[in-house]
Amino acid sequence: DNIIKKLSNPIIINDKEIFCTLSIGVSVYPIDGGDMPILLKRADMAMYLAKVNGKNRYEFFDIKILEILNREFDIEKGLRVAVDKNEIKMLYQPKIKVDTEEVIGFESLVRWNSKSLGIVSPSEFIPIAESSGLIIPIGKYIISESFRKCKELTLKTTKKFKMAINLSEVQIRDEDIVSFIAESLRICDLSAEYIEFEITESIIMKSAEKNINTLEKLKKLGVSLALDDYGSGYNSDRILLLISPKFIKIDMDIIRNIDSDPECKIVENIVNYAHERDMKLIAEGIETIDELKQVIKLKVDYLQGFLLAKPQYLPPRIQEDVIKLIQLLNEK
Ligand code: C2E
Ligand code: MG
Ligand code: MG
Numbered sequence: 001d002n003i004i005k006k007l008s009n010p011i012i013i014n015d016k017e018i019f020c021t022l023s024i025g026v027s028v029y030p031i032d033g034g035d036m037p038i039l040l041k042r043a044d045m046a047m048y049l050a051k052v053n054g055k056n057r058y059e060f061f062d063i064k065i066l067e068i069l070n071r072e073f074d075i076e077k078g079l080r081v082a083v084d085k086n087e088i089k090m091l092y093q094p095k096i097k098v099d100t101e102e103v104i105g106f107e108s109l110v111r112w113n114s115k116s117l118g119i120v121s122p123s124e125f126i127p128i129a130e131s132s133g134l135i136i137p138i139g140k141y142i143i144s145e146s147f148r149k150c151k152e153l154t155l156k157t158t159k160k161f162k163m164a165i166n167l168s169e170v171q172i173r174d175e176d177i178v179s180f181i182a183e184s185l186r187i188c189d190l191s192a193e194y195i196e197f198e199i200t201e202s203i204i205m206k207s208a209e210k211n212i213n214t215l216e217k218l219k220k221l222g223v224s225l226a227l228d229d230y231g232s233g234y235n236s237d238r239i240l241l242l243i244s245p246k247f248i249k250i251d252m253d254i255i256r257n258i259d260s261d262p263e264c265k266i267v268e269n270i271v272n273y274a275h276e277r278d279m280k281l282i283a284e285g286i287e288t289i290d291e292l293k294q295v296i297k298l299k300v301d302y303l304q305g306f307l308l309a310k311p312q313y314l315p316p317r318i319q320e321d322v323i324k325l326i327q328l329l330n331e332k
Contacts, residue, residue, distance in 0.1 A: 004056060010236070017238060019205055023050035024058035032061045045069070052127060075125050078114045079134045083141045087114055090145050091311035095164070095282065096303045098296055105162030107198065107304065108146040109311045110138075130170045139171045140180060147188045147195070149314060154194065164196040164226060169203045169211065178217045185221070192222030198249065199225060201233045204242065212242055226282065231266055237273070248274050250300070252285025258294045267298050275299070 003022065010017035025047025033039040042061040049068060050059040082088050092106035112120050129135040143165055150163035171177055185192055197218065203211045215225060226247035227240065231254045240248070250267060257263040267283075274281050283295040286305025295303065 001058075004058065008056075008234075017236075019208075019234060019236075021056040021205060023047050023055050025050055025061065026058055027061040051131070054127070072128055074117060075120060075128045076132050076134070078117055078120075079112075079125060079129055079132070079138065082112055082114065083138060085115065088112055088138065088141060090142065090149065092149065092163075092314045093304060093311040094309040095162075096308055098301055098303060103159075103161070103309075104302070105164060105196070106314065107164040107166070107311075108142065108149070109166070110142055126168065130168050133170070135168055135170050136174050139168070143181065144184055147184050147190055150194050151188045151190045153314065154190070160194065162194050162196055164198050166228065167197045167199050169200075169206060172199065172203055172211050172214050173207055178214060178221070181218065181223070182221055193224075195223040196226055196247065197223060198228040199243070199245075200228045201230075201236070201239050204234075204239050208242075215243060231270065240273075244277075245279060247280050247282055247302070249282040249284050249304075250295075252305075255283055255285050255291055255295065255305075256287075258291055258298075264294070264298070267295070267300070271299050 003024065007020050007022045010019050012018070025043040025045065027033060027039045027042040027046060029039055032042045045065050046059045046061040049065055050057050052068070052072060053059065078087075089111045090108045091111055092108050094103045095105045095107060096102065097104045110122050110126075112122070112125055114120055126135065129138055146163050146165045150161070153159075153161045153163075167177075174180075181195075185195070199215070203215070219225065224247065225243065225245040226249055227243055227245040228249045229251045230248045232251035248270060250270060254263050254266055258267060271281055280301040281299075282302040282304060283291075283300040284304040286292050286295065286303055286307050288307060291305070292303070292307060
C-alpha cells in the first residue's frame, strides 16, 4: 500500500509531471514455493493478475490464478472472432438535461454474447481487448455501429440526439484513429456535432503528448470530448486543463456516497471548477431518488443512471423513458 501511495503523486522530470502506475505481485515463502525461481515466477503471475484487475494495485499469488489466466486466454480467443460471428451488439443509455428534463443523447455501451462463453461483461473483456490490441478492430466496429445508429436517430426523430462513444487509451494511440473517425462520419453522412467521445484520465499515462495531440485533432473535426469516471483517479486540475473536455462525468462511486460530506464537497468543487471554465457536468450511475435530488441540488447539468433509464436497444422505448423520467423529476 505504501509503495503504491508513494507513486500516486506525479514525478517531476525536466519540469514535466510524469504519472506512473504500479502493479505488484506478491508470493510468500514457503507457502508459494521453496526457492527463488518458483517464488519469482509466481510473483510474476500475481503481477499479471494485478494488471488484468485494473493495474495500480497488488495481488497475492493464489493457485486460482491459473484458472483466471485460462479464462483470460479463452476470452482473448473468443474476442478474435466475436465481430465476425456477429456476437457484438451495442446498447444505448439515455442522458438527460436537468433544466429541460429531456433526453438529449445516448452513451453507446458494448455487449458481448459469446457462443462459447455466454454473456461476458465489458468490465471483464475490455481490459483484455486492450492488452491484446483487439480493441482496435472491435473499437472500429463500435464506432461504425454507433455512428450508424446516431444517423438513424436523426432520420427517425426531429430531435438532435447526441451519441457518446467510449474510447480507450489504446484506441487513441492508434495512428489511424482520426482518419478512421473522419471517414466514418463521411460514410454515414453524419455531422461531427452529434458525436462525443468519452475518455478517461488514463490517456495521460502513456504517450501523453501524442494523445493530447490526437485529442486536439479530434476536436478540430468538430466532435466533443467528455472526461469519464472523474473523481475516481488522479483528479488532477492539470489533466483537466490539458484535455479541456466539454463535459466531465462524475464517477459513479462518488454519486453512490453523495450523502456523505467529503463526496458532496468533491462534487461541489468539481461543479464550481467546471462551470467557471465553461465545462458541463454529467452525473452517471444515479440509482436512487435521493442521489437524483442531491445531484440536482449540486447543480449538475446532465443525468444518467438506472433510475432514469437503463442501457437499451434503440429506438423503441425512447418515448416511454422520457415519460418515466419527467414523472420522476416532477416528484423531486
Ligand atoms: P463507463 O463508460 O463509465 O460506463 C458506465 C457503466 O455503468 C456501464 O457499464 C453502464 O451500463 C453502467 N451504468 C449505467 N448506469 C448505472 C447505474 O445507475 N448503476 C450502475 N451500477 N451501473 C450503471 P458497462 O456497460 O458494463 O461498461 C463498463 C465499462 O466498460 C464502461 O464504463 C467503459 O469504460 C467500458 N466500455 C463499455 N462499452 C465500451 C465501448 O464501446 N468501448 C470501450 N472502449 N469501452 C467500453
Ligand atoms: Mg463512459
Ligand atoms: Mg463512467
